[in-house]
Amino acid sequence: MKPAPFSYMRVKSLEEAFDLLEEYGDDARILSGGQSLMPTLNMRLSAPKVLIDINQIDGLSDIEVNNGKVTLGALVRHNQLISSDIVTKHLPLISKAVPHIAHHAIRNRGTIGGSIAFADPAAELPAVAKASGFIFTVKNRNEERKIEAEDFFLGLFETNLKETEILIAIEAPTLQQNEKTAFVELSRRQGDYAIIGLAAQSIVENSVFKNVRLAYFGAGDKPIMAKQAINLLEGKSYSEEVVLEAQKALEADLSPMDDLNGPPEMKMHLARVITARALADLIS
Amino acid sequence: MEKNVDINVTVNGQSVSRRVSARTNLVDFIRYELELTGSHVGCEHGVCGACTIRVDGNIVRGCLMLAAQVDGANVETIEGVSDGGEISDLQDEFLKRNALQCGFCTPGFLLTAQELLSENPNPSRDQIREFISGNYCRCTGYQAIVDAIETISIQRKPK
Ligand SMILES: Cc1cc2nc3c(=O)[nH]c(=O)nc-3n(C[C@H](O)[C@H](O)[C@H](O)COP(=O)(O)OP(=O)(O)OC[C@H]3O[C@@H](n4cnc5c(N)ncnc54)[C@H](O)[C@@H]3O)c2cc1C
Ligand code: FES
Ligand code: FES
Numbered sequence: 401m402k403p404a405p406f407s408y409m410r411v412k413s414l415e416e417a418f419d420l421l422e423e424y425g426d427d428a429r430i431l432s433g434g435q436s437l438m439p440t441l442n443m444r445l446s447a448p449k450v451l452i453d454i455n456q457i458d459g460l461s462d463i464e465v466n467n468g469k470v471t472l473g474a475l476v477r478h479n480q481l482i483s484s485d486i487v488t489k490h491l492p493l494i495s496k497a498v499p500h501i502a503h504h505a506i507r508n509r510g511t512i513g514g515s516i517a518f519a520d521p522a523a524e525l526p527a528v529a530k531a532s533g534f535i536f537t538v539k540n541r542n543e544e545r546k547i548e549a550e551d552f553f554l555g556l557f558e559t560n561l562k563e564t565e566i567l568i569a570i571e572a573p574t575l576q577q578n579e580k581t582a583f584v585e586l587s588r589r590q591g592d593y594a595i596i597g598l599a600a601q602s603i604v605e606n607s608v609f610k611n612v613r614l615a616y617f618g619a620g621d622k623p624i625m626a627k628q629a630i631n632l633l634e635g636k637s638y639s640e641e642v643v644l645e646a647q648k649a650l651e652a653d654l655s656p657m658d659d660l661n662g663p664p665e666m667k668m669h670l671a672r673v674i675t676a677r678a679l680a681d682l683i684s
Numbered sequence: 685m686e687k688n689v690d691i692n693v694t695v696n697g698q699s700v701s702r703r704v705s706a707r708t709n710l711v712d713f714i715r716y717e718l719e720l721t722g723s724h725v726g727c728e729h730g731v732c733g734a735c736t737i738r739v740d741g742n743i744v745r746g747c748l749m750l751a752a753q754v755d756g757a758n759v760e761t762i763e764g765v766s767d768g769g770e771i772s773d774l775q776d777e778f779l780k781r782n783a784l785q786c787g788f789c790t791p792g793f794l795l796t797a798q799e800l801l802s803e804n805p806n807p808s809r810d811q812i813r814e815f816i817s818g819n820y821c822r823c824t825g826y827q828a829i830v831d832a833i834e835t836i837s838i839q840r841k842p843k
Binding site for chain 1: 687689705706707709712728729730733736742743744745747748749750752753755796799800813814815817818819
């Protein structure tokens with residue numbers, strides 16, 4: 401299908417974009433990679449009056465490492481994440497996750513900012529953001545806010561972003577000593593959104609988990625930190641029994657929805673399977 | 685507020701100036717306005733890859749970009765890439781192996797295969813499958829397409 405008519409504004413600066421957002425409010429949409437927005441427009445699931453194309457704003461496509469954190473501009477494309485040496489070296493969870501996002505031609509356009517702002521519950525990067533403790537910088541004409549990934553995702557395609565705000569950067573802490581990551585995703589075909597997946601990060605010393613973070617995607621209406629399972633694992637040494645207990649604890653953490661992929665019971669089963677795989681991967 | 689946008693764009697080496705409606709996507713612009721109908725339209729929401737077009741050297745979904753967004757860009761379609769001879773070996777091999785039947789998906793596969801081989805001249809069969817996973821073919825069953833790409837990757841290696 402073709403989208404409903406809209407106006408198109410290409411802005412050269414954040415200020416121009418902020419002005420348009422103030423003026424048009426909910427009638428306006430930011431256009432980044434367009435790889436989620438354009439399909440929703442083409443299918444007429446949404447019909448904004450104005451698109452604000454931010455692709456030409458300078459300074460939003462950089463990847464920098466400084467003082468124990470990597471700063472990623474909101475317009476960094478998925479394929480840029482794959483080819484970046486900084487990401488490969490310091491953010492292994494992103495490196496493991498991004499090849500699962502869609503397909504090459506889509507990764508040439510899609511951006512990290514767009515993925516975070518879109519907040520698809522089955523998307524990889526929002527879960528990675530929670531597991532790795534990313535901090536988002538969002539801005540409007542009057543103020544700049546820093547929001548932790550933990551507080552950012554509110555529900556189905558719903559975030560803490562205000563109508564007038566733009567996500568401009570993502571701060572990602574580099575790994576600490578002995579910190580390990582694991583990423584497991586189950587999907588029907590390469591590039592599909594996940595049936596269920598897990599982004600995991602933990603300090604592992606002598607097979608003991610410390611500061612464990614398990615963020616599931618495709619397991620509810622937003623990326624979910626499995627608090628019970630995390631509490632259970634914290635300070636424990638890896639063993640078959642501990643894995644079993646963590647799997648049991650997931651019952652209280654996850655409430656996957658019935659969808660085209662299958663019923664909640666199947667997803668809970670798969671959640672247990674990928675948890676065992678990820679924990680084994682963390683200690684290996 | 686402009687519902688129409690003026691663009692200057694290079695398409696297959698020729699510079700083109702047009703006024704386009706803001707909501708016109710890139711592949712419709714190429715097909716209807718420039719009458720280059722080698723780029724196809726299947727799903728219009730990014731899943732099939734029939735609309736694959738090169739923008740500034742990289743393949744994109746022609747249905748997920750607006751014509752307004754290619755102002756100042758260098759666009760290459762299957763016509764341009766084909767006429768330039770860049771992929772004639774791939775084209776011959778697709779033909780030889782029956783890697784196309786109706787041909788609807790073929791321009792997308794050729795441009796995708798060319799991007800794969802330029803980034804990774806020595807792909808495994810799994811890597812080929814992974815790379816073309818965003819392109820649908822309803823006729824061939826993919827086997828012959830993977831064969832053709834693999835053969836050309838071997839043939840192109842400097843002797
Ligand atoms: C066939 C197909 C398969 C896909 N599979 C996957 C997949 O497996 N996993 C996955 O994660 N994604 C997948 N995607 C989506 C893809 O990753 C998108 O790139 C991503 O979701 C959105 O990024 P974008 O830059 O394209 O955002 P856009 O489409 O430009 O924008 C998405 C939304 O976010 C808003 N927005 C964008 N940037 C900002 C910003 N900086 N500040 C505030 N708001 C902003 C927009 O207004 C819009 O509402 C798929 C897409 C397609 C077409
Ligand atoms: S028509 Fe663009 S991907 Fe199908
Ligand atoms: S040859 Fe017919 S769709 Fe591929």
